[in-house]
Amino acid sequence: MEFLSLAEQFEIEKETxxxxxxxxxAEHGAEKEFARRTGLSTVHLSYLRKGKRLxxxxxxKQIAAALPWTTEQRERFVHHAAQVWRLKNSLWRNTQRNTPxxxxxxxxxxxxxxxxxxxxxxxxxxxxxxxxRAANMAELLLTQTDPNQDPLNFVELSFVAHDALCVxxxxxxxxxxxxxxxxxxxxxxxxxxxxxxRVDFMQVNxxxxxxxxxxxxxxxxxxxxxxxxVETLEGLKRGEQFWRPWLNRDKIQALMDLPRxxxxxxxxxxxxxxxLCDSRGDAYDPLMVLLISQxxxxxxxxxxxxxxxxxxxxxxxxxxxxxxxxxxxHRVLFFKTFAQWYWLQGSHGDExxxxxxxxxxxxxxxxxxxxxxxxxQEFGTLHSRE
Numbered sequence: 014m015e016f017l018s019l020a021e022q023f024e025i026e027k028e029t030x031x032x033x034x035x036x037x038x039a040e041h042g043a044e045k046e047f048a049r050r051t052g053l054s055t056v057h058l059s060y061l062r063k064g065k066r067l068x069x070x071x072x073x074k075q076i077a078a079a080l081p082w083t084t085e086q087r088e089r090f091v092h093h094a095a096q097v098w099r100l101k102n103s104l105w106r107n108t109q110r111n112t113p114x115x116x117x118x119x120x121x122x123x124x125x126x127x128x129x130x131x132x133x134x135x136x137x138x139x140x141x142x143x144x145x146r147a148a149n150m151a152e153l154l155l156t157q158t159d160p161n162q163d164p165l166n167f168v169e170l171s172f173v174a175h176d177a178l179c180v181x182x183x184x185x186x187x188x189x190x191x192x193x194x195x196x197x198x199x200x201x202x203x204x205x206x207x208x209x210x211r212v213d214f215m216q217v218n219x220x221x222x223x224x225x226x227x228x229x230x231x232x233x234x235x236x237x238x239x240x241x242x243v244e245t246l247e248g249l250k251r252g253e254q255f256w257r258p259w260l261n262r263d264k265i266q267a268l269m270d271l272p273r274x275x276x277x278x279x280x281x282x283x284x285x286x287x288x289l290c291d292s293r294g295d296a297y298d299p300l301m302v303l304l305i306s307q308x309x310x311x312x313x314x315x316x317x318x319x320x321x322x323x324x325x326x327x328x329x330x331x332x333x334x335x336x337x338x339x340x341x342x343h344r345v346l347f348f349k350t351f352a353q354w355y356w357l358q359g360s361h362g363d364e365x366x367x368x369x370x371x372x373x374x375x376x377x378x379x380x381x382x383x384x385x386x387x388x389x390q391e392f393g394t395l396h397s398r399e
Contacts, residue, residue, distance in 0.1 A: 265308045
Protein backbone atom coordinates (compact mmCIF):
# COMPACT_ATOMS: atom_id res chain seq x y z
CA MET A 14 0.00 0.00 0.00
CA GLU A 15 1.35 3.44 -0.93
CA PHE A 16 2.26 5.95 1.77
CA LEU A 17 -0.28 8.56 0.76
CA SER A 18 -3.09 6.02 0.77
CA LEU A 19 -2.17 5.06 4.32
CA ALA A 20 -2.00 8.72 5.31
CA GLU A 21 -5.41 9.44 3.85
CA GLN A 22 -6.99 6.46 5.60
CA PHE A 23 -5.37 7.42 8.89
CA GLU A 24 -6.73 10.96 8.57
CA ILE A 25 -10.24 9.71 7.77
CA GLU A 26 -10.36 7.34 10.74
CA LYS A 27 -8.90 9.92 13.13
CA GLU A 28 -11.40 12.58 12.00
CA THR A 29 -14.28 10.09 12.27
CA UNK A 30 -13.48 9.35 15.92
CA UNK A 31 -13.12 13.06 16.68
CA UNK A 32 -16.38 13.96 14.93
CA UNK A 33 -18.36 11.21 16.64
CA UNK A 34 -17.02 12.27 20.03
CA UNK A 35 -17.94 15.91 19.44
CA UNK A 36 -21.41 14.98 18.20
CA UNK A 37 -22.28 12.86 21.23
CA UNK A 38 -21.04 15.52 23.63
CA ALA A 39 -23.22 18.11 21.94
CA GLU A 40 -26.21 15.79 22.29
CA HIS A 41 -25.71 14.21 25.69
CA GLY A 42 -24.29 16.90 27.94
CA ALA A 43 -21.40 19.10 28.87
CA GLU A 44 -17.80 17.98 28.67
CA LYS A 45 -17.27 18.08 32.45
CA GLU A 46 -20.25 15.84 33.19
CA PHE A 47 -19.37 13.43 30.41
CA ALA A 48 -15.78 13.20 31.67
CA ARG A 49 -17.12 12.29 35.11
CA ARG A 50 -19.30 9.52 33.68
CA THR A 51 -16.46 8.02 31.64
CA GLY A 52 -13.78 8.36 34.31
CA LEU A 53 -11.63 10.58 32.07
CA SER A 54 -10.15 13.93 33.05
CA THR A 55 -11.63 16.99 31.35
CA VAL A 56 -8.16 17.83 30.00
CA HIS A 57 -7.79 14.40 28.41
CA LEU A 58 -11.27 14.59 26.95
CA SER A 59 -10.60 18.08 25.57
CA TYR A 60 -7.43 16.83 23.87
CA LEU A 61 -9.38 13.98 22.29
CA ARG A 62 -12.08 16.34 21.02
CA LYS A 63 -9.52 18.68 19.46
CA GLY A 64 -7.55 15.86 17.87
CA LYS A 65 -4.46 16.59 19.96
CA ARG A 66 -4.44 13.03 21.32
CA LEU A 67 -5.61 9.68 19.99
CA UNK A 68 -8.16 7.67 21.94
CA UNK A 69 -6.80 4.25 22.84
CA UNK A 70 -9.04 1.25 22.28
CA UNK A 71 -9.56 0.99 26.05
CA UNK A 72 -10.57 4.68 26.23
CA UNK A 73 -12.89 4.26 23.25
CA LYS A 74 -14.60 1.40 25.07
CA GLN A 75 -15.02 3.60 28.20
CA ILE A 76 -16.60 6.33 26.11
CA ALA A 77 -18.86 3.96 24.19
CA ALA A 78 -20.04 2.25 27.37
CA ALA A 79 -21.15 5.58 28.86
CA LEU A 80 -23.38 6.47 25.91
CA PRO A 81 -26.96 5.41 25.15
CA TRP A 82 -25.87 3.74 21.93
CA THR A 83 -26.84 0.43 20.45
CA THR A 84 -24.36 -2.42 20.58
CA GLU A 85 -23.61 -1.91 16.90
CA GLN A 86 -22.91 1.81 17.39
CA ARG A 87 -20.51 1.09 20.25
CA GLU A 88 -18.70 -1.55 18.23
CA ARG A 89 -18.31 0.78 15.25
CA PHE A 90 -16.87 3.57 17.43
CA VAL A 91 -14.34 1.20 19.01
CA HIS A 92 -13.54 -0.20 15.57
CA HIS A 93 -12.68 3.27 14.25
CA ALA A 94 -10.43 3.93 17.27
CA ALA A 95 -8.66 0.61 16.67
CA GLN A 96 -8.22 1.46 12.98
CA VAL A 97 -6.52 4.72 13.90
CA TRP A 98 -3.85 2.85 15.83
CA ARG A 99 -3.48 0.14 13.18
CA LEU A 100 -2.92 2.73 10.48
CA LYS A 101 -0.56 4.76 12.65
CA ASN A 102 1.57 1.65 13.19
CA SER A 103 1.50 0.92 9.46
CA LEU A 104 2.63 4.46 8.74
CA TRP A 105 5.42 4.06 11.27
CA ARG A 106 6.70 0.96 9.50
CA ASN A 107 6.43 2.62 6.09
CA THR A 108 8.38 5.69 7.14
CA GLN A 109 11.28 3.86 8.81
CA ARG A 110 14.52 2.91 7.11
CA ASN A 111 17.53 0.89 8.19
CA THR A 112 19.58 3.85 9.45
CA PRO A 113 18.56 4.56 13.07
CA UNK A 114 17.44 8.12 13.72
CA UNK A 115 16.98 9.00 10.05
CA UNK A 116 13.60 9.01 8.29
CA UNK A 117 13.05 8.05 4.67
CA UNK A 118 14.04 11.11 2.62
CA UNK A 119 11.30 10.50 0.06
CA UNK A 120 8.67 10.56 2.80
CA UNK A 121 10.13 13.77 4.28
CA UNK A 122 9.84 15.41 0.87
CA UNK A 123 6.21 14.28 0.54
CA UNK A 124 5.37 15.89 3.89
CA UNK A 125 7.11 19.13 2.93
CA UNK A 126 5.24 19.26 -0.37
CA UNK A 127 1.92 18.61 1.43
CA UNK A 128 2.50 21.66 3.63
CA UNK A 129 3.48 23.84 0.68
CA UNK A 130 0.49 22.67 -1.35
CA UNK A 131 -1.84 23.40 1.59
CA UNK A 132 -0.55 26.96 1.92
CA UNK A 133 -1.14 27.83 -1.74
CA UNK A 134 -4.07 25.54 -2.54
CA UNK A 135 -6.87 27.02 -4.64
CA UNK A 136 -9.28 24.41 -3.31
CA UNK A 137 -10.15 25.00 0.34
CA UNK A 138 -11.26 21.42 1.09
CA UNK A 139 -7.98 20.11 -0.32
CA UNK A 140 -6.09 22.58 1.89
CA UNK A 141 -7.78 21.19 5.01
CA UNK A 142 -6.78 17.62 4.14
CA UNK A 143 -3.23 18.67 3.36
CA UNK A 144 -2.78 20.72 6.56
CA UNK A 145 -3.94 17.84 8.74
CA ARG A 146 -1.84 15.33 6.83
CA ALA A 147 1.24 17.54 7.09
CA ALA A 148 0.79 17.97 10.86
CA ASN A 149 0.17 14.28 11.54
CA MET A 150 2.97 12.99 9.34
CA ALA A 151 5.52 15.56 10.47
CA GLU A 152 4.86 14.76 14.14
CA LEU A 153 5.07 11.04 13.40
CA LEU A 154 8.37 11.39 11.53
CA LEU A 155 9.84 13.59 14.25
CA THR A 156 9.43 10.76 16.77
CA GLN A 157 11.93 8.72 14.74
CA THR A 158 14.29 11.53 13.68
CA ASP A 159 17.33 12.06 15.87
CA PRO A 160 18.56 15.68 15.61
CA ASN A 161 22.08 14.46 16.32
CA GLN A 162 21.93 11.98 13.43
CA ASP A 163 19.89 13.99 10.91
CA PRO A 164 19.65 17.63 12.03
CA LEU A 165 18.55 19.08 8.69
CA ASN A 166 15.54 16.80 8.29
CA PHE A 167 14.69 17.28 11.95
CA VAL A 168 14.58 21.02 11.36
CA GLU A 169 12.59 20.74 8.12
CA LEU A 170 9.99 18.48 9.74
CA SER A 171 9.75 20.80 12.74
CA PHE A 172 9.03 23.71 10.42
CA VAL A 173 6.21 21.74 8.77
CA ALA A 174 4.75 20.71 12.13
CA HIS A 175 4.95 24.28 13.45
CA ASP A 176 3.22 25.84 10.44
CA ALA A 177 0.42 23.28 10.30
CA LEU A 178 -0.21 23.41 14.06
CA CYS A 179 -0.44 27.22 13.99
CA VAL A 180 -3.13 26.96 11.32
CA UNK A 181 -4.97 24.29 13.33
CA UNK A 182 -5.07 26.54 16.44
CA UNK A 183 -2.50 24.50 18.34
CA UNK A 184 -0.03 27.34 18.80
CA UNK A 185 1.16 26.11 22.20
CA UNK A 186 2.44 22.93 20.53
CA UNK A 187 3.80 24.97 17.61
CA UNK A 188 5.81 27.07 20.08
CA UNK A 189 7.24 23.87 21.60
CA UNK A 190 8.44 22.75 18.16
CA UNK A 191 9.89 26.21 17.47
CA UNK A 192 11.86 26.27 20.72
CA UNK A 193 13.28 22.79 20.06
CA UNK A 194 14.31 23.62 16.53
CA UNK A 195 15.86 26.89 17.66
CA UNK A 196 18.23 25.00 19.97
CA UNK A 197 19.21 22.64 17.15
CA UNK A 198 19.83 25.38 14.57
CA UNK A 199 21.98 27.37 17.01
CA UNK A 200 24.44 24.49 16.99
CA UNK A 201 24.62 24.19 13.19
CA UNK A 202 27.83 25.46 11.61
CA UNK A 203 27.29 26.49 8.01
CA UNK A 204 30.87 25.43 7.17
CA UNK A 205 29.98 21.80 7.97
CA UNK A 206 27.37 21.55 5.21
CA UNK A 207 27.50 21.56 1.42
CA UNK A 208 24.67 24.09 1.29
CA UNK A 209 25.55 26.84 3.82
CA UNK A 210 22.66 29.04 2.58
CA ARG A 211 20.26 26.32 3.75
CA VAL A 212 21.73 26.57 7.24
CA ASP A 213 21.31 30.36 7.15
CA PHE A 214 17.67 29.89 6.18
CA MET A 215 17.06 27.44 9.02
CA GLN A 216 18.64 29.64 11.67
CA VAL A 217 16.56 32.67 10.68
CA ASN A 218 13.36 30.72 10.15
CA UNK A 219 13.66 28.94 13.50
CA UNK A 220 13.43 32.29 15.30
CA UNK A 221 10.64 33.46 13.00
CA UNK A 222 8.66 30.32 13.84
CA UNK A 223 8.93 31.21 17.50
CA UNK A 224 7.78 34.76 16.75
CA UNK A 225 4.73 33.55 14.80
CA UNK A 226 3.66 31.18 17.59
CA UNK A 227 4.09 33.97 20.17
CA UNK A 228 1.92 36.24 18.03
CA UNK A 229 -0.82 33.62 17.85
CA UNK A 230 -0.63 33.34 21.64
CA UNK A 231 -0.89 37.16 21.96
CA UNK A 232 2.50 37.52 23.63
CA UNK A 233 3.67 40.79 22.11
CA UNK A 234 6.69 41.61 24.29
CA UNK A 235 8.36 38.20 23.90
CA UNK A 236 7.65 38.39 20.16
CA UNK A 237 9.39 41.76 19.96
CA UNK A 238 12.41 40.29 21.76
CA UNK A 239 12.60 37.43 19.27
CA UNK A 240 12.36 39.86 16.32
CA UNK A 241 15.26 41.83 17.81
CA UNK A 242 17.28 38.62 18.01
CA VAL A 243 16.57 37.87 14.34
CA GLU A 244 18.10 41.25 13.43
CA THR A 245 21.44 40.15 14.93
CA LEU A 246 21.77 36.96 12.87
CA GLU A 247 24.47 36.81 10.21
CA GLY A 248 22.11 34.71 8.10
CA LEU A 249 19.65 37.61 8.03
CA LYS A 250 22.34 40.00 6.84
CA ARG A 251 23.42 37.61 4.08
CA GLY A 252 19.81 37.12 2.99
CA GLU A 253 18.54 40.63 3.74
CA GLN A 254 16.52 41.01 0.55
CA PHE A 255 14.67 37.74 1.09
CA TRP A 256 14.03 38.05 4.82
CA ARG A 257 13.34 41.78 5.27
CA PRO A 258 9.67 41.70 4.17
CA TRP A 259 8.89 38.75 6.45
CA LEU A 260 10.71 40.23 9.44
CA ASN A 261 9.06 43.63 8.97
CA ARG A 262 5.66 41.97 8.88
CA ASP A 263 6.51 40.16 12.13
CA LYS A 264 7.52 43.49 13.67
CA ILE A 265 4.26 45.12 12.60
CA GLN A 266 2.28 42.22 14.09
CA ALA A 267 4.18 42.54 17.37
CA LEU A 268 3.60 46.31 17.53
CA MET A 269 -0.14 45.98 16.95
CA ASP A 270 -0.47 43.53 19.83
CA LEU A 271 0.82 46.20 22.23
CA PRO A 272 -1.60 48.51 24.08
CA ARG A 273 0.11 51.51 22.44
CA UNK A 274 2.33 51.70 19.36
CA UNK A 275 3.63 54.25 16.87
CA UNK A 276 1.69 54.32 13.59
CA UNK A 277 4.68 56.09 12.02
CA UNK A 278 6.88 53.12 12.86
CA UNK A 279 4.35 50.77 11.25
CA UNK A 280 4.19 52.96 8.12
CA UNK A 281 7.99 53.04 7.90
CA UNK A 282 8.22 49.25 8.12
CA UNK A 283 5.50 48.84 5.49
CA UNK A 284 7.06 51.37 3.08
CA UNK A 285 10.38 49.56 3.35
CA UNK A 286 8.69 46.36 2.20
CA UNK A 287 6.77 48.05 -0.62
CA UNK A 288 10.00 49.60 -1.98
CA LEU A 289 11.86 46.32 -1.77
CA CYS A 290 9.08 44.39 -3.52
CA ASP A 291 8.96 47.01 -6.29
CA SER A 292 12.68 46.61 -6.98
CA ARG A 293 13.52 42.92 -6.57
CA GLY A 294 10.96 41.23 -8.87
CA ASP A 295 10.33 38.08 -6.82
CA ALA A 296 7.39 35.91 -7.93
CA TYR A 297 5.90 36.06 -4.42
CA ASP A 298 6.16 39.86 -4.09
CA PRO A 299 2.49 40.54 -4.98
CA LEU A 300 1.43 38.18 -2.17
CA MET A 301 3.80 39.90 0.25
CA VAL A 302 2.40 43.31 -0.71
CA LEU A 303 -1.10 41.97 -0.01
CA LEU A 304 -0.06 40.66 3.43
CA ILE A 305 1.70 43.90 4.39
CA SER A 306 -1.31 45.89 3.17
CA GLN A 307 -3.56 43.79 5.39
CA UNK A 308 -1.32 44.42 8.41
CA UNK A 309 -1.07 48.15 7.66
CA UNK A 310 -4.87 48.35 7.36
CA UNK A 311 -5.30 46.77 10.79
CA UNK A 312 -2.85 49.29 12.26
CA UNK A 313 -4.80 52.19 10.77
CA UNK A 314 -8.03 50.76 12.16
CA UNK A 315 -6.54 50.54 15.64
CA UNK A 316 -5.81 54.27 15.31
CA UNK A 317 -9.38 54.74 14.04
CA UNK A 318 -8.05 56.19 10.80
CA UNK A 319 -10.69 54.44 8.70
CA UNK A 320 -10.15 56.55 5.58
CA UNK A 321 -6.51 55.52 5.23
CA UNK A 322 -7.43 51.94 6.12
CA UNK A 323 -10.04 51.86 3.36
CA UNK A 324 -7.62 53.27 0.77
CA UNK A 325 -5.12 50.49 1.42
CA UNK A 326 -7.77 47.80 1.72
CA UNK A 327 -9.70 48.84 -1.38
CA UNK A 328 -6.55 48.69 -3.51
CA UNK A 329 -5.85 45.19 -2.19
CA UNK A 330 -9.44 44.19 -2.95
CA UNK A 331 -8.98 45.24 -6.56
CA UNK A 332 -5.84 43.10 -6.87
CA UNK A 333 -6.58 40.01 -4.77
CA UNK A 334 -8.09 37.88 -7.56
CA UNK A 335 -5.16 38.50 -9.88
CA UNK A 336 -2.38 37.78 -7.38
CA UNK A 337 -0.67 34.39 -7.83
CA UNK A 338 0.09 32.14 -4.85
CA UNK A 339 -2.87 33.41 -2.79
CA UNK A 340 -4.12 30.48 -0.70
CA UNK A 341 -7.14 30.04 1.60
CA UNK A 342 -5.33 31.45 4.65
CA HIS A 343 -4.35 34.64 2.82
CA ARG A 344 -7.91 35.12 1.54
CA VAL A 345 -9.39 34.62 5.00
CA LEU A 346 -7.02 37.23 6.44
CA PHE A 347 -8.15 39.68 3.76
CA PHE A 348 -11.90 38.99 4.14
CA LYS A 349 -11.62 39.17 7.94
CA THR A 350 -9.89 42.55 7.75
CA PHE A 351 -12.56 43.99 5.45
CA ALA A 352 -15.26 42.69 7.82
CA GLN A 353 -13.41 44.32 10.75
CA TRP A 354 -13.36 47.64 8.87
CA TYR A 355 -17.18 47.66 8.72
CA TRP A 356 -17.64 46.19 12.21
CA LEU A 357 -15.48 48.74 14.02
CA GLN A 358 -17.52 51.57 12.54
CA GLY A 359 -20.77 50.02 13.74
CA SER A 360 -21.80 48.97 10.23
CA HIS A 361 -23.14 45.42 10.64
CA GLY A 362 -25.32 45.34 7.54
CA ASP A 363 -25.02 43.74 4.12
CA GLU A 364 -21.44 44.86 3.42
CA UNK A 365 -20.15 43.47 6.72
CA UNK A 366 -22.18 40.27 6.25
CA UNK A 367 -20.68 39.74 2.81
CA UNK A 368 -17.08 39.71 4.03
CA UNK A 369 -17.81 38.01 7.37
CA UNK A 370 -19.70 35.23 5.55
CA UNK A 371 -16.83 34.72 3.12
CA UNK A 372 -14.26 34.61 5.93
CA UNK A 373 -16.27 32.13 8.04
CA UNK A 374 -17.15 29.91 5.09
CA UNK A 375 -13.64 29.71 3.68
CA UNK A 376 -11.98 29.23 7.09
CA UNK A 377 -14.43 26.42 7.86
CA UNK A 378 -13.95 24.67 4.53
CA UNK A 379 -10.16 24.94 4.69
CA UNK A 380 -9.97 23.82 8.34
CA UNK A 381 -8.26 27.06 9.45
CA UNK A 382 -9.07 26.57 13.12
CA UNK A 383 -6.96 29.47 14.38
CA UNK A 384 -8.70 31.90 12.05
CA UNK A 385 -12.11 30.52 13.00
CA UNK A 386 -11.29 31.05 16.66
CA UNK A 387 -10.27 34.66 15.97
CA UNK A 388 -13.41 35.28 13.90
CA UNK A 389 -15.61 34.00 16.74
CA GLN A 390 -13.79 36.22 19.24
CA GLU A 391 -14.14 39.23 16.94
CA PHE A 392 -17.71 38.85 15.75
CA GLY A 393 -19.33 36.29 18.04
CA THR A 394 -20.25 32.71 17.29
CA LEU A 395 -22.46 33.41 14.25
CA HIS A 396 -23.58 29.80 13.97
CA SER A 397 -25.62 30.62 10.91
CA ARG A 398 -22.48 31.64 9.07
CA GLU A 399 -20.35 28.54 9.78
